[in-house]
Amino acid sequence: MGRGDLTDAEWERLRSFLLVSNRRCGRWRDHRQVTDGILHRVRTGVQWRDLPERFGPWKTVYERHRLWPRLGPGRPRVKPESLAADKAYSNGPVREYLRRRGIRHALPEKADGQAARLRKGSRGGRPPGFDEERYKKRNTVERTINRLKQSRAVATRYDKRLFVYLGTATAAAIVIWLRT
Incomplete structure:
Protein backbone atom coordinates (compact mmCIF):
# COMPACT_ATOMS: atom_id res chain seq x y z
CA MET A 1 0.00 0.00 0.00
CA GLY A 2 1.42 3.39 -1.00
CA ARG A 3 1.27 6.68 0.80
CA GLY A 4 -2.21 8.12 0.45
CA ASP A 5 -3.82 4.85 -0.67
CA LEU A 6 -7.06 3.74 0.94
CA THR A 7 -6.80 1.78 4.16
CA ASP A 8 -8.80 -1.44 4.51
CA ALA A 9 -11.37 0.31 6.71
CA GLU A 10 -11.77 3.18 4.22
CA TRP A 11 -12.12 0.71 1.35
CA GLU A 12 -14.87 -1.24 3.14
CA ARG A 13 -16.72 2.01 3.81
CA LEU A 14 -16.49 3.11 0.16
CA ARG A 15 -16.93 -0.19 -1.69
CA SER A 16 -20.73 -0.34 -1.64
CA PHE A 17 -21.04 3.07 -3.33
CA LEU A 18 -18.98 2.23 -6.40
CA LEU A 19 -20.31 1.13 -9.77
CA VAL A 20 -20.19 -2.49 -10.78
CA SER A 21 -19.35 -3.78 -14.26
CA ASN A 22 -22.27 -4.27 -16.64
CA ARG A 23 -20.36 -7.28 -18.05
CA ARG A 24 -20.97 -6.12 -21.66
CA CYS A 25 -17.47 -4.70 -21.99
CA GLY A 26 -15.54 -7.49 -20.35
CA ARG A 27 -14.28 -7.75 -16.79
CA TRP A 28 -13.26 -4.62 -14.96
CA ARG A 29 -9.80 -4.25 -13.51
CA ASP A 30 -9.51 -4.45 -9.71
CA HIS A 31 -11.75 -1.73 -8.26
CA ARG A 32 -9.42 -0.91 -5.39
CA GLN A 33 -6.36 -0.55 -7.61
CA VAL A 34 -8.19 1.79 -9.99
CA THR A 35 -9.76 3.79 -7.14
CA ASP A 36 -6.33 4.24 -5.55
CA GLY A 37 -5.09 5.45 -8.95
CA ILE A 38 -7.88 8.03 -9.15
CA LEU A 39 -7.16 9.25 -5.63
CA HIS A 40 -3.41 9.40 -6.34
CA ARG A 41 -4.06 11.58 -9.35
CA VAL A 42 -6.42 13.84 -7.37
CA ARG A 43 -3.89 14.21 -4.55
CA THR A 44 -0.81 14.85 -6.71
CA GLY A 45 -2.27 16.49 -9.81
CA VAL A 46 -0.15 14.27 -12.08
CA GLN A 47 -1.14 14.03 -15.73
CA TRP A 48 -3.13 10.92 -16.57
CA ARG A 49 -0.42 9.49 -18.84
CA ASP A 50 2.16 9.86 -16.04
CA LEU A 51 0.17 7.81 -13.54
CA PRO A 52 2.42 5.15 -11.91
CA GLU A 53 2.07 1.66 -13.40
CA ARG A 54 1.07 0.13 -10.06
CA PHE A 55 -2.45 1.53 -10.65
CA GLY A 56 -2.83 -0.21 -13.99
CA PRO A 57 -3.15 1.35 -17.45
CA TRP A 58 -3.73 5.11 -17.21
CA LYS A 59 -6.57 4.91 -19.74
CA THR A 60 -8.48 2.44 -17.52
CA VAL A 61 -8.13 4.72 -14.50
CA TYR A 62 -9.17 7.77 -16.54
CA GLU A 63 -12.22 6.07 -18.04
CA ARG A 64 -13.43 4.88 -14.63
CA HIS A 65 -12.86 8.38 -13.23
CA ARG A 66 -15.04 9.84 -15.98
CA LEU A 67 -17.97 7.80 -14.65
CA TRP A 68 -17.88 9.27 -11.13
CA PRO A 69 -19.95 12.41 -11.60
CA ARG A 70 -22.58 10.41 -13.52
CA LEU A 71 -23.36 7.89 -10.80
CA GLY A 72 -26.94 8.88 -10.14
CA PRO A 73 -29.84 10.83 -11.55
CA GLY A 74 -28.85 13.88 -9.51
CA ARG A 75 -31.02 16.17 -7.50
CA PRO A 76 -33.48 18.70 -8.85
CA ARG A 77 -32.30 22.27 -8.58
CA VAL A 78 -33.89 23.98 -5.65
CA LYS A 79 -33.73 27.47 -4.30
CA PRO A 80 -31.25 27.76 -1.42
CA GLU A 81 -32.78 28.48 1.95
CA SER A 82 -30.17 31.06 2.87
CA LEU A 83 -26.88 32.55 1.72
CA ARG A 99 -34.88 39.63 -1.82
CA ARG A 100 -36.77 39.06 -5.09
CA ARG A 101 -36.08 35.30 -4.95
CA GLY A 102 -37.01 35.12 -1.25
CA ILE A 103 -33.56 33.95 -0.12
CA ARG A 104 -32.52 34.94 3.37
CA HIS A 105 -28.99 36.25 3.54
CA ALA A 106 -26.21 37.18 5.93
CA LEU A 107 -24.24 39.87 4.14
CA PRO A 108 -22.30 42.33 6.31
CA GLU A 109 -22.59 45.96 5.28
CA LYS A 110 -19.49 47.59 3.81
CA ALA A 111 -18.00 50.45 5.83
CA ASP A 112 -18.26 52.93 2.94
CA GLY A 113 -21.85 51.89 2.25
CA GLN A 114 -22.73 52.37 5.90
CA ALA A 115 -21.04 55.80 5.95
CA ALA A 116 -22.92 56.85 2.78
CA ARG A 117 -26.22 55.71 4.26
CA LEU A 118 -25.60 57.63 7.49
CA ARG A 119 -24.48 60.73 5.57
CA LYS A 120 -27.84 60.81 3.76
CA GLY A 121 -29.66 60.89 7.07
CA SER A 122 -33.30 59.87 6.92
CA ARG A 123 -33.08 59.52 3.13
CA GLY A 124 -30.39 56.85 3.51
CA GLY A 125 -32.91 54.21 4.52
CA ARG A 126 -32.72 51.66 7.28
CA PRO A 127 -29.71 49.41 7.73
CA PRO A 128 -29.94 46.04 5.97
CA GLY A 129 -30.72 43.03 8.13
CA PHE A 130 -27.76 41.00 9.28
CA ASP A 131 -27.80 37.67 11.12
CA GLU A 132 -24.47 37.49 12.93
CA GLU A 133 -24.91 33.85 14.03
CA ARG A 134 -25.55 32.63 10.47
CA TYR A 135 -22.59 34.65 9.22
CA LYS A 136 -20.29 32.90 11.70
CA LYS A 137 -21.28 29.51 10.21
CA ARG A 138 -19.85 30.63 6.85
CA ASN A 139 -16.46 29.70 8.27
CA THR A 140 -17.37 25.99 8.07
CA VAL A 141 -17.93 26.24 4.32
CA GLU A 142 -14.67 28.11 3.79
CA ARG A 143 -12.72 25.51 5.78
CA THR A 144 -14.27 22.73 3.67
CA ILE A 145 -13.29 24.48 0.45
CA ASN A 146 -9.75 24.88 1.78
CA ARG A 147 -9.63 21.14 2.55
CA LEU A 148 -10.77 20.40 -1.01
CA LYS A 149 -7.98 22.62 -2.33
CA GLN A 150 -5.41 20.50 -0.49
CA SER A 151 -5.86 18.13 -3.41
CA ARG A 152 -3.57 19.49 -6.07
CA ALA A 153 -5.81 18.48 -9.00
CA VAL A 154 -8.73 20.41 -7.45
CA ALA A 155 -6.69 23.51 -6.60
CA THR A 156 -5.08 23.82 -10.03
CA ARG A 157 -7.90 22.47 -12.22
CA TYR A 158 -5.85 20.68 -14.83
CA ASP A 159 -8.97 19.02 -16.26
CA LYS A 160 -10.25 20.52 -19.48
CA ARG A 161 -13.79 19.18 -19.32
CA LEU A 162 -16.22 20.22 -16.61
CA PHE A 163 -17.56 16.71 -15.96
CA VAL A 164 -14.01 15.39 -15.45
CA TYR A 165 -13.28 18.22 -13.00
CA LEU A 166 -16.55 17.45 -11.23
CA GLY A 167 -15.34 13.86 -10.84
CA THR A 168 -12.04 15.20 -9.44
CA ALA A 169 -13.83 17.40 -6.90
CA THR A 170 -16.11 14.45 -6.02
CA ALA A 171 -13.08 12.23 -5.42
CA ALA A 172 -11.51 14.88 -3.17
CA ALA A 173 -14.79 15.19 -1.23
CA ILE A 174 -14.90 11.39 -0.84
CA VAL A 175 -11.41 11.42 0.66
CA ILE A 176 -12.48 14.11 3.16
CA TRP A 177 -15.57 12.05 4.02
CA LEU A 178 -13.57 8.86 4.48
CA ARG A 179 -10.91 10.45 6.67
CA THR A 180 -13.11 12.47 9.03
Whole structure:
Protein backbone atom coordinates (compact mmCIF):
# COMPACT_ATOMS: atom_id res chain seq x y z
CA MET A 1 0.00 0.00 0.00
CA GLY A 2 1.42 3.39 -1.00
CA ARG A 3 1.27 6.68 0.80
CA GLY A 4 -2.21 8.12 0.45
CA ASP A 5 -3.82 4.85 -0.67
CA LEU A 6 -7.06 3.74 0.94
CA THR A 7 -6.80 1.78 4.16
CA ASP A 8 -8.80 -1.44 4.51
CA ALA A 9 -11.37 0.31 6.71
CA GLU A 10 -11.77 3.18 4.22
CA TRP A 11 -12.12 0.71 1.35
CA GLU A 12 -14.87 -1.24 3.14
CA ARG A 13 -16.72 2.01 3.81
CA LEU A 14 -16.49 3.11 0.16
CA ARG A 15 -16.93 -0.19 -1.69
CA SER A 16 -20.73 -0.34 -1.64
CA PHE A 17 -21.04 3.07 -3.33
CA LEU A 18 -18.98 2.23 -6.40
CA LEU A 19 -20.31 1.13 -9.77
CA VAL A 20 -20.19 -2.49 -10.78
CA SER A 21 -19.35 -3.78 -14.26
CA ASN A 22 -22.27 -4.27 -16.64
CA ARG A 23 -20.36 -7.28 -18.05
CA ARG A 24 -20.97 -6.12 -21.66
CA CYS A 25 -17.47 -4.70 -21.99
CA GLY A 26 -15.54 -7.49 -20.35
CA ARG A 27 -14.28 -7.75 -16.79
CA TRP A 28 -13.26 -4.62 -14.96
CA ARG A 29 -9.80 -4.25 -13.51
CA ASP A 30 -9.51 -4.45 -9.71
CA HIS A 31 -11.75 -1.73 -8.26
CA ARG A 32 -9.42 -0.91 -5.39
CA GLN A 33 -6.36 -0.55 -7.61
CA VAL A 34 -8.19 1.79 -9.99
CA THR A 35 -9.76 3.79 -7.14
CA ASP A 36 -6.33 4.24 -5.55
CA GLY A 37 -5.09 5.45 -8.95
CA ILE A 38 -7.88 8.03 -9.15
CA LEU A 39 -7.16 9.25 -5.63
CA HIS A 40 -3.41 9.40 -6.34
CA ARG A 41 -4.06 11.58 -9.35
CA VAL A 42 -6.42 13.84 -7.37
CA ARG A 43 -3.89 14.21 -4.55
CA THR A 44 -0.81 14.85 -6.71
CA GLY A 45 -2.27 16.49 -9.81
CA VAL A 46 -0.15 14.27 -12.08
CA GLN A 47 -1.14 14.03 -15.73
CA TRP A 48 -3.13 10.92 -16.57
CA ARG A 49 -0.42 9.49 -18.84
CA ASP A 50 2.16 9.86 -16.04
CA LEU A 51 0.17 7.81 -13.54
CA PRO A 52 2.42 5.15 -11.91
CA GLU A 53 2.07 1.66 -13.40
CA ARG A 54 1.07 0.13 -10.06
CA PHE A 55 -2.45 1.53 -10.65
CA GLY A 56 -2.83 -0.21 -13.99
CA PRO A 57 -3.15 1.35 -17.45
CA TRP A 58 -3.73 5.11 -17.21
CA LYS A 59 -6.57 4.91 -19.74
CA THR A 60 -8.48 2.44 -17.52
CA VAL A 61 -8.13 4.72 -14.50
CA TYR A 62 -9.17 7.77 -16.54
CA GLU A 63 -12.22 6.07 -18.04
CA ARG A 64 -13.43 4.88 -14.63
CA HIS A 65 -12.86 8.38 -13.23
CA ARG A 66 -15.04 9.84 -15.98
CA LEU A 67 -17.97 7.80 -14.65
CA TRP A 68 -17.88 9.27 -11.13
CA PRO A 69 -19.95 12.41 -11.60
CA ARG A 70 -22.58 10.41 -13.52
CA LEU A 71 -23.36 7.89 -10.80
CA GLY A 72 -26.94 8.88 -10.14
CA PRO A 73 -29.84 10.83 -11.55
CA GLY A 74 -28.85 13.88 -9.51
CA ARG A 75 -31.02 16.17 -7.50
CA PRO A 76 -33.48 18.70 -8.85
CA ARG A 77 -32.30 22.27 -8.58
CA VAL A 78 -33.89 23.98 -5.65
CA LYS A 79 -33.73 27.47 -4.30
CA PRO A 80 -31.25 27.76 -1.42
CA GLU A 81 -32.78 28.48 1.95
CA SER A 82 -30.17 31.06 2.87
CA LEU A 83 -26.88 32.55 1.72
CA ALA A 84 -23.85 33.77 3.67
CA ALA A 85 -21.14 35.72 1.89
CA ASP A 86 -18.49 38.30 2.67
CA LYS A 87 -18.57 42.06 2.21
CA ALA A 88 -17.64 41.84 -1.47
CA TYR A 89 -21.23 40.74 -2.22
CA SER A 90 -22.84 43.41 -0.07
CA ASN A 91 -24.26 45.67 -2.73
CA GLY A 92 -27.68 46.77 -3.90
CA PRO A 93 -28.13 44.52 -6.95
CA VAL A 94 -27.14 41.37 -5.03
CA ARG A 95 -29.41 42.21 -2.10
CA GLU A 96 -32.27 43.03 -4.48
CA TYR A 97 -31.83 39.74 -6.35
CA LEU A 98 -31.86 37.73 -3.12
CA ARG A 99 -34.88 39.63 -1.82
CA ARG A 100 -36.77 39.06 -5.09
CA ARG A 101 -36.08 35.30 -4.95
CA GLY A 102 -37.01 35.12 -1.25
CA ILE A 103 -33.56 33.95 -0.12
CA ARG A 104 -32.52 34.94 3.37
CA HIS A 105 -28.99 36.25 3.54
CA ALA A 106 -26.21 37.18 5.93
CA LEU A 107 -24.24 39.87 4.14
CA PRO A 108 -22.30 42.33 6.31
CA GLU A 109 -22.59 45.96 5.28
CA LYS A 110 -19.49 47.59 3.81
CA ALA A 111 -18.00 50.45 5.83
CA ASP A 112 -18.26 52.93 2.94
CA GLY A 113 -21.85 51.89 2.25
CA GLN A 114 -22.73 52.37 5.90
CA ALA A 115 -21.04 55.80 5.95
CA ALA A 116 -22.92 56.85 2.78
CA ARG A 117 -26.22 55.71 4.26
CA LEU A 118 -25.60 57.63 7.49
CA ARG A 119 -24.48 60.73 5.57
CA LYS A 120 -27.84 60.81 3.76
CA GLY A 121 -29.66 60.89 7.07
CA SER A 122 -33.30 59.87 6.92
CA ARG A 123 -33.08 59.52 3.13
CA GLY A 124 -30.39 56.85 3.51
CA GLY A 125 -32.91 54.21 4.52
CA ARG A 126 -32.72 51.66 7.28
CA PRO A 127 -29.71 49.41 7.73
CA PRO A 128 -29.94 46.04 5.97
CA GLY A 129 -30.72 43.03 8.13
CA PHE A 130 -27.76 41.00 9.28
CA ASP A 131 -27.80 37.67 11.12
CA GLU A 132 -24.47 37.49 12.93
CA GLU A 133 -24.91 33.85 14.03
CA ARG A 134 -25.55 32.63 10.47
CA TYR A 135 -22.59 34.65 9.22
CA LYS A 136 -20.29 32.90 11.70
CA LYS A 137 -21.28 29.51 10.21
CA ARG A 138 -19.85 30.63 6.85
CA ASN A 139 -16.46 29.70 8.27
CA THR A 140 -17.37 25.99 8.07
CA VAL A 141 -17.93 26.24 4.32
CA GLU A 142 -14.67 28.11 3.79
CA ARG A 143 -12.72 25.51 5.78
CA THR A 144 -14.27 22.73 3.67
CA ILE A 145 -13.29 24.48 0.45
CA ASN A 146 -9.75 24.88 1.78
CA ARG A 147 -9.63 21.14 2.55
CA LEU A 148 -10.77 20.40 -1.01
CA LYS A 149 -7.98 22.62 -2.33
CA GLN A 150 -5.41 20.50 -0.49
CA SER A 151 -5.86 18.13 -3.41
CA ARG A 152 -3.57 19.49 -6.07
CA ALA A 153 -5.81 18.48 -9.00
CA VAL A 154 -8.73 20.41 -7.45
CA ALA A 155 -6.69 23.51 -6.60
CA THR A 156 -5.08 23.82 -10.03
CA ARG A 157 -7.90 22.47 -12.22
CA TYR A 158 -5.85 20.68 -14.83
CA ASP A 159 -8.97 19.02 -16.26
CA LYS A 160 -10.25 20.52 -19.48
CA ARG A 161 -13.79 19.18 -19.32
CA LEU A 162 -16.22 20.22 -16.61
CA PHE A 163 -17.56 16.71 -15.96
CA VAL A 164 -14.01 15.39 -15.45
CA TYR A 165 -13.28 18.22 -13.00
CA LEU A 166 -16.55 17.45 -11.23
CA GLY A 167 -15.34 13.86 -10.84
CA THR A 168 -12.04 15.20 -9.44
CA ALA A 169 -13.83 17.40 -6.90
CA THR A 170 -16.11 14.45 -6.02
CA ALA A 171 -13.08 12.23 -5.42
CA ALA A 172 -11.51 14.88 -3.17
CA ALA A 173 -14.79 15.19 -1.23
CA ILE A 174 -14.90 11.39 -0.84
CA VAL A 175 -11.41 11.42 0.66
CA ILE A 176 -12.48 14.11 3.16
CA TRP A 177 -15.57 12.05 4.02
CA LEU A 178 -13.57 8.86 4.48
CA ARG A 179 -10.91 10.45 6.67
CA THR A 180 -13.11 12.47 9.03
